[in-house]
Amino acid sequence: MRQVLLFLITCVSLISFAQNSAYNPVESKGKLYEYAKFTKTPIADIQEILSNESRLEFQPLSNENQSVGFTSADYWVKFSLENTSSNKETYYLETARPITDVAHLYQINDGNIIQFNSGDGIAFSERQVQHRETIFKVTLPKNSMQQFYLYLKSDGETLNLPLKLYTEEGFWKSNYNQQLFLGVFYGLLFLATLIYLFFYTSLSNKTFLYYGVYVFSIALLQMALDGLIFQYLLPSGGYLNDHAVLITALFSNFFLLKYCEHFLKVKKRSRILKQAFKVVYSIIIVLGVMIFINDKTKALVYPIINLNGLLSLILIVVTLFYLRYKRIAIDPFFSIGIFFLVLGLLGFVMNNLSLLPNSFLVLNSAKFGIGFEVVFLSLSMTNLIRDLRLENEDSQRIALTKSEEISELKSYFMSNISHELRTPINAIMGIADDELFKNTDTETHKNFEIIKHASLSLLSNINNILDFEKIEKGSLKLRMECFNPKQAIEHISNNWQRMAEKKGLKYSLILENALPYSVEGDPERFTQIINNVLSNAVKFTTFGSIEFHIKSRVNTPGLVSIEMTVLDTGVGINSHKKANLFNSFGQMGANDKRRFGGVGLGLSIVKHLIDLFGGKISIDSEEARGTQVTLSVALKVIELVMPDSVVRTKEDVNDTPLRVLVVEDNVMNQLIMKKILNTLSITDFKMAFNGKEALELIDNNAFDIILMDLQMPVMDGYETTISIRNGNLKHRDKDIPIIAVTADTTETAREKVLAVGMNDYITKPVNRVLLFEKINKHKKNTLNSA
Known part of the structure; x- marks a missing residue:
């Protein structure tokens, strides 16, 4: 018993030593937060903290981005940094949220107290590091140990206590990646805002107005949360900056509800739901008044506005279910867009309410949800434009003129979406290809193969979404070029083989006879067909195998018939779902999509592309026993074998x-x-x-x-x-x-x-x-x- 007691005392002593010891960025194990403690106290002066430190109850931080919830209390974090090298070292400390009002860092150096200021309660120019986030630049003298105290205070918003220490190189690299991510995100939102406000001026339909203002206000809300409004629009801080998050949040909530109410025609379809929307509007107005009464009511608004956001999302979802129950058709793009929005904002609000832990995915869930929502709701709005055109048969001449203008704008919008999404993917795939070309390390090579495959999958999904618009307009055409079919097949097959083997599946590519060296066709669409079919096979197969068979036969008129068969041992398809296989979003049920992922456009686009090639597709499947997809296309033969004159170097x-x-x-x-x-x-x-x-x-x-x-x-x-x-x-x-x-x-x-x-x-x-x-x-x- 004495030995057990001695062991426990030793463990407690070691833990206490780890929490009180200095953190060495080069030599220490773990992360900085594991060496830090925090306390809640009404004291706001460093001298009082130092005088009363022995009487304060400091607690260890439990994670790297600890949240203390909605609060206006004073918090202190203390930690020590050690530099055992013979040179002074410089680090960047990232802490708090960009919208935290007060952030002071105190460095104790030989009895002297050095103060660094940040937070959006001061002018941006007065920050020690002029950055949108709460950043401090810390210099450690050689062979020294420095004590630090961090004081944080918010006006009622969620307060986080992260401690992330970067080298100068690591900080700027992380900053560059964040700027790239934010640039794509805000570019998408502002482009959508301009286009749909222009639609409103052309069509005088309030749905476009509410949607455009909603997207603009949600962009402003995210900019306020990211510290961009403070950095670029209100660098002097002040009253408007202090209220920016709450004001933009209320506007976003209000115009989202107005957009959904008009798009779903709630006023005509349900008196009860109409009254429910009015109740939520009233809550938003009351919260808007509370913001400006005093600091106490303002602090109350922060948690209530998050709860009201959840209530609004629930109301929208209930409205969708009610309309489906009444057998009222709802645009599928609208449902998918709202699903992503609910998922993203739910993660954001639940994180604010401390119901979800902090992580990169959770902290950026709103951005991911909003980004996908804008894409799909934009597609739903194009369908609304089509419906409006059909409803205005009495003014056919005017409708035709406006339709041409809208078509041009849609082309411009889709062109820009393609450009904005493909540009970062080009960088990612370029770097991955370069590393694969020159890197021989097995583990590194494997990692870059994963990055390349993920990029190809993302690119395929982007192509599917963009192609769906072209298919509906009837503008999708093949681009005839000469290409090597074997090379195209093996390239896409190798990508999916890696994914199949990663899931523990047996994968085999079987070329039953030689393919011609060169044929005439559309290589991009040819590989897109194969990619979508293999994607489904890998996605819906959890165990067993996938076989990819290729047969070819050269006919007399100089055509080659290529038959491709993909067999898998996946979930299969039951009989009542087979009728909708080639309908958009109809391949699998909603539960299957949630389980296996995907936007449900794959087979629909494959069918359209196969028809363009003049080919055939057949599917033989049985539930729980797998699926066989057979494709056949006929292409013009250019060269049966590689000419002697061609040198591939x-x-x-x-x-x-x-x-x-x-x-x-x-x-x-x-x-x-x-x-x-x-x-x-x-x-x-x-x-x-x-x-x-x-x-x-x-x-x-x-x-x-x-x-x-x-x-x-x-x-x-x-x-x-x-x-x-x-x-x-x-x-x-x-x-x-x-x-x-x-x-x-x-x-x-x-x-x-x-x-x-x-x-x-x-x-x-x-x-x-x-x-x-x-x-x-x-x-x-x-x-x-x-």
């Missing part, structure tokens, strides 16, 4: 030194292009940020080929190409080959590229092999014509 592109001009305004994409060109042994290249810089470089340098982005400031790719083709150069060749390299995948962009005189077109993410072939093709054409 990168030296072929560099048999004579090439001088390349890359015109690209995005720094990330410039980096990716540099890496790709270097792997192709092209080292003589220059970069231009826009068309104007490109023309200046062409005037003063000789180039063999130009890789041209389309959307750029100052002068875009179209204007630049027209200027070159018109001979507006001092002494350079106006017929220089120009290849468009763009994230805009729309047919409009492709047609415009060729119309202005560019030689070829390639989309981002840039495929290294395809770029090699395009450069080699146009380099040879230039040499032959010379």
